[in-house]
Amino acid sequence: MDLEKWISKGYELIIDFGPKVIAAIAIWIVGLWAIKIILKGITRAMDKRDYEVSLKKFLLNLLSWALKIVLIVVVLGTVGVETTSFAAILAAAGLAVGLALQGSLANFAGGVLIMIFKPIKIGDYIEAQGEQGVVKEIEIFTTKLTTLDSKEVIIPNGVLSNGNIINYSTEPTRRINFVFGVGYDSDIKQTKDVLMKVLTSHSKVLKDPAPSVSLVELADSSINFAVRPWVLNEDYWDVYFDITESTKEALDAAGIEIPYPHAVEIQKEG
Template identity: 40%
Template sequence: MIRKIEHVEDKVAQYTDIIMGYATEYGLKILGAVTIFFIGKWVVHKLITLMRKGMVRSHVDETLISFAGNAIYVALMIAVLVAAASNLGINTTSFVAVFGAVGLAIGLALKDTLANVGAAVLIIFFRPFKVGDFIEVSGVMGTVKIINLFSTTLTTADNRSIIIPNGALIAGNIINYTGNETRRIDMTFDIDYKDDLKLAKTIVSDILDAHPKVLQTPESLVAVGALTQNSVQLIARPWVKVEDYWDVMFEITELTKLAFDQHHITVPLPQVVTHVKHED
């Protein structure tokens, strides 16, 4: 009986030594891997924060800051995970190979989505527009609110949100209405052939000269644009700051109508002249 007890105690001691050996060996590796992960994550966070602050001081566009920060964070965190796995004794070479194969399979399955990511890179680096610009693209107009890796969100004048895939967006023509500081307003006023043409030109010119938001340089243009079937067309082309475009256009249109009414200058309606021939 005593021998059996001693045999059991020996077995227990033997297994205890084995467990303690594994715990000592792998416990240190696990502790090292966890330490590498959390320290690496802290370092990555600090680096990204410093990078963002530096880019803000350099007046880099917010869209580029966000995109670069996210991309660098993902890349550095992958490096931290690989380092932690290597400390555990995992063969990272095979891990990288498997990761590459999985990435290739995902890339083939999501090629259209990745095309949107590639288009986002082109948008961010070539900057045909930025957040806050008013653009026309893919048959819609709106203010750019969000540019992410897969799509761009526009807000229309009536406050609708339109989400356009970046691939479709970059493939067509892009009209950026706020890409420059100033913009020209093209306006047309129709007057009757019987009205005083010189007086009408003077009225429009005086309105443009007196408006505080119309720029003096470049100089505004008022001229006869065309002689149509029913009217004489006056064209007015004032220059304004981009943010004043709509306000100035609406105000000048109203002021011109009121001035024309005061000076009895009419806006003719479409007319059809019919000749009736009488026969005996």
């Protein structure tokens, strides 16, 4: 009698839960297949956009786990398990982690934005957050710069992505902005000719765009000229130092005075 009772209950369980279990298994298999197809499609899209390898791996792993968690919740719900509490626990855990890692999440989001939109790339010479240097590494949470005197600067991606970035490497050419002052007794045309000759005689100063020399200011103790040659990015500092030195030599040779502060000593006879 007891055996028949248990057999009867077994049949009832099979009838009640059998279709749910079969449906759950089918959903699990189809879900894994769908996740695989989705990840392949996203991988192809990332390859076309030339995403950073580290960002691509991180995002794919994150998306894979998120989709699998959703699939598990769906499967449990199909079997008949109450998933409301489970979802609430996940939401609460996510909120707690988010509050605990606010700064890290901001840096992570900034790193994702930098890697997707690429305002900078490795090898660029940039200025950001009061620092200048060549981009050495772009990681998920930080970006590393190497300064001209070989110091490593680490900038959190959160502030980097939300602040101003000056990228000196975006364009192939760059203008150097000099201001040279001469005395008020100097002839303006002669001075402009001397300065222009310094520019045009330098082999690395570009002819197109053409260099320019303009009187920019009548200052308290000098006439100031804006001297603006264009150069290739890689020649910037070589030309900067060469022109500075050559200008001093050319002005001296032409007898054009470069004003400088003078100390006047007044002695009072007793």
